[in-house]
Amino acid sequence: MRSAVAALSSLLAFATVLAAQVPAEQCTVCHGDAAQAFGRGVHADEGIGCTTCHGGAPDTLDQDEAHGDDLVSLTDARAAVESCGTCHSDARRMQSSKLRTDVWTLYQTSRHGLRLAEEEGADVATCVSCHGAHEVLPSLDPRAPIHRSNQAESCGVCHTDSAKMEPYGLDATVVDDYRASVHGEAVLSEGRLSSPACADCHGAHGAKPPTVAEVGHVCGECHTLARDNFERGPHMEAVRAEKLDECISCHGHHRVDRPSTAMLLGDANGNCGSCHDAGSEAMTIATVMHAGLSRLDERIDETERTLALAAAEGLFLEGERGYLDDARSLRLRAGPLTHSLSPELLADLVNRGDAMIEQTLESLDVKNRALRDRRIFTAVYLAAILALVAVLLLYRREIYGGAWGARDRGEDALRGGTG
Numbered sequence: 154m155r156s157a158v159a160a161l162s163s164l165l166a167f168a169t170v171l172a173a174q175v176p177a178e179q180c181t182v183c184h185g186d187a188a189q190a191f192g193r194g195v196h197a198d199e200g201i202g203c204t205t206c207h208g209g210a211p212d213t214l215d216q217d218e219a220h221g222d223d224l225v226s227l228t229d230a231r232a233a234v235e236s237c238g239t240c241h242s243d244a245r246r247m248q249s250s251k252l253r254t255d256v257w258t259l260y261q262t263s264r265h266g267l268r269l270a271e272e273e274g275a276d277v278a279t280c281v282s283c284h285g286a287h288e289v290l291p292s293l294d295p296r297a298p299i300h301r302s303n304q305a306e307s308c309g310v311c312h313t314d315s316a317k318m319e320p321y322g323l324d325a326t327v328v329d330d331y332r333a334s335v336h337g338e339a340v341l342s343e344g345r346l347s348s349p350a351c352a353d354c355h356g357a358h359g360a361k362p363p364t365v366a367e368v369g370h371v372c373g374e375c376h377t378l379a380r381d382n383f384e385r386g387p388h389m390e391a392v393r394a395e396k397l398d399e400c401i402s403c404h405g406h407h408r409v410d411r412p413s414t415a416m417l418l419g420d421a422n423g424n425c426g427s428c429h430d431a432g433s434e435a436m437t438i439a440t441v442m443h444a445g446l447s448r449l450d451e452r453i454d455e456t457e458r459t460l461a462l463a464a465a466e467g468l469f470l471e472g473e474r475g476y477l478d479d480a481r482s483l484r485l486r487a488g489p490l491t492h493s494l495s496p497e498l499l500a501d502l503v504n505r506g507d508a509m510i511e512q513t514l515e516s517l518d519v520k521n522r523a524l525r526d527r528r529i530f531t532a533v534y535l536a537a538i539l540a541l542v543a544v545l546l547l548y549r550r551e552i553y554g555g556a557w558g559a560r561d562r563g564e565d566a567l568r569g570g571t572g
């Protein structure tokens with residue numbers, strides 16, 4: 154008993170340190186860890202205290218009195234969601250922080266929320282699994298579990314666990330697939346946060362509820378050029394007729410790879426030939442588009458190598474690099490245009506790309522010729538100087554011939570010849 158009192162008094166000292174952040178509640182004396190975590194979160198600055206969420210009596214160090222009869226532990230998922238929801242759906246309470254007030258309502262429409270309503274104690278995501286209970290951080294804080302760069306890990310707590318996913322018939326590979334995708338790599342390895350994480354495609358609380366039916370449209374929200382071109386092509390009809398799933402039928406959803414012309418004619422996932430028969434109109438179009446694009450790709454690479462060689466010879470190539478960059482950006486525009494499935498539209502861009510390559514090579518040729526002319530001129534110039542030096546030497550020998558001749562017997566014959 155005595156040691157318990159000693160421990161309590163040392164905790165009391167600790168609690169005074171925390172008092173600056175946490176309203177003076179005696180709960181913090183006995184619950185140091187919870188109090189510390191809470192002190193680091195957003196709610197501590199809002200005049201919210203332990204009793205706001207848990208109930209109990211804040212001003213006593215007697216455990217029974219403190220807990221009272223109405224203490225709620227909130228470890229029950231439904232109770233927690235209701236507790237967080239009371240404030241976060243209350244427009245008045247959210248007014249000063251301008252936070253959205255639909256999170257609770259949306260959550261109820263999500264796969265997570267629906268399951269929780271159906272099945273008490275279901276192990277689904279709740280406000281607490283995504284945001285934490287005590288150390289709740291703003292979503293833009295890089296340490297927050299739902300920050301873009303942490304979602305793969307936070308959602309992965311359940312979505313990589315096949316024992317948890319199996320009862321619901323869900324795949325436990327979605328997170329690993331996402332990690333290996335162009336999007337996952339951009340977010341997780343390169344910190345490019347314009348690329349999507351889980352909630353960008355699925356919605357956080359449920360606007361696009363974490364269900365699959367509506368997610369296919371989400372790609373076009375970011376890839377507007379690809380979408381606009383897709384919508385003008387014949388595949389849009391196939392989507393309307395429910396024969397095709399917009400973007401994901403070719404690119405997949407989690408494991409989106411970097412596309413290449415091998416999707417047109419080749420063995421990349423989602424290649425045209427995986428749905429269309431050889432000899433069909435579709436494959437004719439694929440062949441024409443493939444020919445144009447892969448030729449442009451090759452010419453861009455080849456020209457890049459040519460420029461590198463020329464630069465190694467000491468040529469200054471700013472203009473030529475500019476032309477080549479223009480060719481590259483035309484190639485970048487050709488990518489989304491493939492979705493129109495219009496060889497004519499594509500041919501126009503490819504031809505302009507080709508023209509920029511021509512311009513690069515012509516401009517390089519002019520510089521190469523100038524370089525060659527300069528070299529020939531230098532050689533002729535050097536030869537002329539050498540000839541002049543030789544003549545001067547001969548002339549000098551002419552003048553001082555006698556003095557040299559005395560030292561050099563070979564000179565005698567020469568002198569005989571000239572004299």
Ligand code: HEC
Binds near residue numbers: 207
């Ligand atoms: C004198 C120390 C003491 C005080 C004061 C105290 N608690 Fe506790 N609390 C404990 C201990 C010890 C436990 C764990 C044992 C138990 O479950 O009864 C506990 C358990 C809890 C639990 C978990 C209950 C569960 O069912 O898992 C919650 C929630 C809690 N306390 C909240 C509070 C709040 C809120 C206050 C202030 C109003 C408070 N406590 C004040 C000592 C204290």
Ligand code: HEC
Binds near residue numbers: 175236286287
């Ligand atoms: C914004 C609401 C909220 C506030 C404020 C809050 N808690 Fe909690 N607390 C929760 C929720 C939700 C859980 C359940 C967490 C879980 O299931 O993992 C919880 C769990 C607990 C538990 C039991 C589980 C554990 O982590 O040991 C204790 C004890 C506890 N809180 C103490 C406190 C104390 C002490 C304070 C004040 C410093 C406090 N809480 C403030 C929401 C809150």
Ligand code: HEC
Binds near residue numbers: 278279284
């Ligand atoms: C599946 C994970 C998940 C669940 C469950 C979840 N959230 Fe969120 N929450 C997020 C993500 C991700 C964001 C940031 C993106 C956004 O604002 O849409 C966010 C943002 C928020 C915000 C900031 C909103 C704003 O205006 O910027 C609040 C407040 C919030 N959540 C509260 C809650 C509450 C309350 C619950 C329970 C009813 C809950 N969340 C359930 C993932 C979740």
Ligand code: HEC
Binds near residue numbers: 237240247286
């Ligand atoms: C008593 C009312 C209240 C309760 C209960 C409450 N919150 Fe909050 N919450 C707020 C207020 C007020 C803010 C604004 C804080 C600020 O602006 O710094 C906030 C901020 C947040 C934020 C930060 C949003 C952002 O991006 O800036 C999140 C996330 C959040 N709460 C989640 C939760 C979760 C999860 C729970 C339940 C464990 C919960 N809240 C319970 C009142 C509450």
Ligand code: HEC
Binds near residue numbers: 268307308318351363
């Ligand atoms: C605590 C565990 C847990 C966490 C954390 C969690 N989920 Fe879930 N999630 C589940 C369970 C269980 C289901 C299955 C519910 C059902 O089908 O009834 C599910 C269902 C889903 C579904 C619906 C799939 C379908 O086709 O029915 C999506 C999408 C989803 N979660 C996305 C997310 C995202 C995104 C995150 C992180 C922001 C996340 N989940 C975090 C447990 C979790």
Ligand code: HEC
Binds near residue numbers: 304309328352365401
């Ligand atoms: C680029 C958009 C995108 C991103 C990012 C994304 N998803 Fe998905 N996800 C989808 C689409 C689209 C589907 C529906 C696929 C279908 O209809 O078959 C889906 C389906 C799912 C499913 C249901 C799978 C099943 O077995 O039926 C779950 C669970 C899921 N996603 C969770 C996640 C999690 C967790 C993350 C983050 C690691 C994530 N998703 C990231 C687009 C995305």
Ligand code: HEC
Binds near residue numbers: 345375400409411
């Ligand atoms: C939140 C915006 C966003 C959403 C939603 C989104 N993407 Fe992306 N996507 C990006 C960004 C940004 C990049 C560039 C990544 C990088 O930095 O490498 C990218 C890259 C790509 C690439 C590779 C592009 C290239 O030139 O190499 C493909 C293909 C792609 N996304 C397809 C999809 C598909 C399919 C979906 C829907 C299932 C989707 N995206 C959803 C933003 C998004």
Ligand code: HEC
Binds near residue numbers: 402413485487
């Ligand atoms: C019929 C198959 C197919 C469908 C459906 C499809 N794509 Fe593509 N996508 C391709 C091919 C093939 C390429 C590669 C073209 C190339 O070599 O540049 C590509 C390239 C891309 C690129 C990278 C090129 C760039 O620079 O933009 C993005 C991003 C992209 N697609 C997004 C989408 C989006 C968004 C949708 C849905 C609106 C979609 N795709 C639907 C086949 C498809």
Ligand code: HEC
Binds near residue numbers: 396397402423424
């Ligand atoms: C995931 C399957 C799939 C892939 C991959 C695919 N298509 Fe299609 N495509 C379809 C479907 C379905 C239709 C509609 C056919 C119908 O209505 O019977 C269609 C229709 C077309 C049409 C309209 C003429 C016709 O045959 O009905 C063209 C042209 C076409 N696709 C070209 C392409 C090209 C080029 C590629 C590669 C970039 C490609 N498709 C990749 C499924 C696919």
